[in-house]
Structure formats: structure tokens, C-alpha cells
Amino acid sequence: MIEVTDLVRHYPVVTGLRALFSADRHKLVRAVDGVSFRVGDGEVLGIVGESGCGKSTTAKMLAGLEAPTAGSIRINGQDASDLRDRDRKEFHREVQMVFQDPYGSINPSHDVFQVVSRPLVYQGERDRKAIRRRVLAAMDQVGLSPPDLYLGKHPHLLSGGQRQRLCIARAIILNPTFLVADEPISMLDVSIKWDIIRLLRRLVRETGLSLIYITHDLATVSTICDRLAIMYLGKIVETGPALKILTAPAHPYTKALIASIPSPVPGARREAADIKGAMPDAITPTGGCGFVDRCPVAVKRCAVSEPALTRYQGRDAACHLLAESGPAAVPIAMEA
Numbered sequence: 292m293i294e295v296t297d298l299v300r301h302y303p304v305v306t307g308l309r310a311l312f313s314a315d316r317h318k319l320v321r322a323v324d325g326v327s328f329r330v331g332d333g334e335v336l337g338i339v340g341e342s343g344c345g346k347s348t349t350a351k352m353l354a355g356l357e358a359p360t361a362g363s364i365r366i367n368g369q370d371a372s373d374l375r376d377r378d379r380k381e382f383h384r385e386v387q388m389v390f391q392d393p394y395g396s397i398n399p400s401h402d403v404f405q406v407v408s409r410p411l412v413y414q415g416e417r418d419r420k421a422i423r424r425r426v427l428a429a430m431d432q433v434g435l436s437p438p439d440l441y442l443g444k445h446p447h448l449l450s451g452g453q454r455q456r457l458c459i460a461r462a463i464i465l466n467p468t469f470l471v472a473d474e475p476i477s478m479l480d481v482s483i484k485w486d487i488i489r490l491l492r493r494l495v496r497e498t499g500l501s502l503i504y505i506t507h508d509l510a511t512v513s514t515i516c517d518r519l520a521i522m523y524l525g526k527i528v529e530t531g532p533a534l535k536i537l538t539a540p541a542h543p544y545t546k547a548l549i550a551s552i553p554s555p556v557p558g559a560r561r562e563a564a565d566i567k568g569a570m571p572d573a574i575t576p577t578g579g580c581g582f583v584d585r586c587p588v589a590v591k592r593c594a595v596s597e598p599a600l601t602r603y604q605g606r607d608a609a610c611h612l613l614a615e616s617g618p619a620a621v622p623i624a625m626e627a
């Protein structure tokens with residue numbers, strides 16, 4: 292089980308020497324700004340949101356590729372920041388990543404065998420027979436079979452889908468507890484997207500690993516995700532069972548996201564129009580709800596006070612208008 296609590300990652304807006312003289316030197320990009328969630332064994336959590344909302348930064352912190360500015364990541368009860376360097380390497384081995392770009396994340400001078408065996412070698416495995424056996428098993432698991440057809444090949448001779456399978460084989464060869472797939476299908480042809488989704492789903496079922504599936508595209512999540520976390524501007528604005536959120540979204544942002552896809556699940560309600568404008572920058576905190584400028588139902592309070600995630604009809608949502616008790620809110624237009 293992986294448990295993330297109040298995870299924060301800020302980046303300086305300007306870096307290097309320029310920062311000494313820049314008026315913006317104290318400014319920060321709040322890439323991830325207080326995110327909490329849990330993923331149980333064999334569970335699939337979808338993290339969904341527009342480009343720039345902090346999905347990849349969250350993923351990189353989980354995999355140990357970025358250090359959190361604040362907050363904690365616990366895997367099976369163990370806190371990553373309590374560990375010494377050597378143990379941390381072991382710890383983060385439990386979390387493997389599959390990246391968006393199956394071309395960019397492969398060393399072009401390696402052949403297929405080298406790509407898949409590399410994590411084993413890196414972890415200190417020297418037994419050549421054992422390495423070969425595990426490479427063949429991993430390739431078989433991801434559907435690169437018969438493996439002999441691929442082993443000596445260079446990855447640039449593979450198709451996009453085969454290359455993503457290769458990346459998945461490399462990610463599962465150390466039997467991780469968690470797989471974080473960051474937009475694994477967004478660069479693939481439509482025809483093979485579903486093959487990769489089905490593959491991930493099968494791996495979860497067969498191996499019991501937990502999956503964090505990151506996407507900006509809600510159309511695929513009902514097939515693979517048990518639960519969803521909808522992110523906006525570095526924060527989770529709605530989280531709960533996938534089917535509940537897809538069929539009866541509560542947060543205005545989630546409603547708009549769902550309204551913009553053709554058909555998330557049969558019978559889904561559609562009541563919101565497309566959202567206008569773009570996500571604001573994550574630099575200037577407003578003190579209010581991050582979605583206020585684009586929200587069709589915002590009230591005055593939304594501009595000055597930030598809503599917290601609270602329980603609402605079987606999920607958690609961060610919206611002042613969804614308080615289960617309390618005075619009914621009046622849309623801004625009517626308040627005036």
C-alpha cells in the first residue's frame with residue numbers, strides 16, 4: 292500500500308545566475324501543492340487533469356526521481372524520507388515508472404535484451420542464466436513473444452506499441468509493488484492504445500501490483516481505474532470510485548472534463564458545457580479556489596476562500612457549493 296500525505300513540490304521560477312538579479316527570484320511554481328491519496332494492493336488509481344496540473348511531478352516524486360518540498364510518501368508503512376541513501380534505492384525499486392515517450396526513455400545504443408535486463412544488472416544481478424530467464428519471462432508477460440524474435444533487435448526497429456511494451460517489461464522485471472504509468476498511451480496510435488490498456492489491466496490482475504495510471508484523457512479511465520483523483524493546479528479537486536465520478540461528477544471542473552469526452556460510460560449524465568480559457572499559472576496563489584476564474588457556478592466566497600476536500604455523496608470534492616450541510620450558495624450573478 293502506498294500512502295501520500297500533503298505532498299508538495301515547488302520549483303523556483305528562475306534558476307541559476309539569473310535568479311540573483313531577477314525580480315522573480317522569490318517566486319515559486321506550485322507544481323504540486325498538497326496532494327494526499329492512498330493506493331491499496333492490486334488497486335488502480337487514475338490521476339487525471341489537464342497538461343501542467345502537476346501529474347508528472349507527482350509521479351516523479353513517487354518514483355524517487357524528484358524530492359518533495361514537503362509531505363510524505365509511505366510504502367507499506369515505511370516513510371521514504373526516513374531512509375538512508377542505500378535503503379532508499381531499495382525502497383524506490385518498489386515503484387517503477389512507465390513514461391509517456393517510449394522513444395525518449397530508451398537508450399538508443401542498447402538492444403532489447405540490454406534494455407530489459409538493465410534494472411537487474413543495476414541491482415547487482417550477475418548470474419547470466421538468471422538474467423536471461425527473467426528477461427524472457429518479463430517479455431512474455433508483456434506480449435513480446437516469442438522473445439527470440441526481439442532480443443537482439445534495436446528498439447528503433449520496433450513499432451510504437453512494441454516499444455511501450457518493452458518499457459513495461461523493463462518496469463516490471465524487478466517485481467515492483469507499484470507501477471506508475473505517466474500518460475503511457477498518449478503518443479501511441481489509436482489502434483494500439485487499447486492493447487496497452489488491456490496489458491496494464493492484465494498485469495495488475497495477474498501480479499497483484501498496484502497501478503497509478505496518469506492521463507489527461509478521461510475516455511480510457513473507466514476501463515482500467517478503480518478510483519480516480521482529478522487534479523487541477525497542483526491539487527486534487529475530486530477523488531473517489533471511478534464509476535461514481537464518471538457517472539455523477541460533483542466538482543464543476545470534473546463535470547466540464549466529462550462533458551468534453553464523447554462517452555465515458557454508457558448512461559453517463561452530461562450537464563456541464565465545455566470549460567473556457569486555460570488553467571492559470573501555478574505561481575500566484577489567490578487565496579481562493581484555483582478554478583474560480585473558469586467556473587460557471589462560482590460564488591463570491593470562491594474567490595477569497597479555498598475549499599478543502601470534503602465528503603460528498605460517496606466521494607471527496609473540494610467545492611464550496613457542495614457542502615452537504617450549510618446554507619445554500621447563490622451563484623455570483625444572482626448575488627450582485
Ligand SMILES: Nc1ncnc2c1ncn2[C@@H]1O[C@H](COP(=O)(O)OP(=O)(O)O)[C@@H](O)[C@H]1O
Pocket residue numbers: 302303320321322323340341342343344345346347348349573
Ligand atoms: N523542473 C521544473 N522546473 C520548473 N517548473 C517545472 C518543472 N517541472 C514542472 N514544472 C512546472 O510545474 C507544473 C506542473 O508540471 P507537470 O507536473 O509536468 O504537469 P503535468 O504532468 O500534469 O502536465 C507546470 O507548471 C510546469 O511548468
Ligand SMILES: [Mg+2]
Pocket residue numbers: 343346347348473
Ligand atoms: Mg506530464
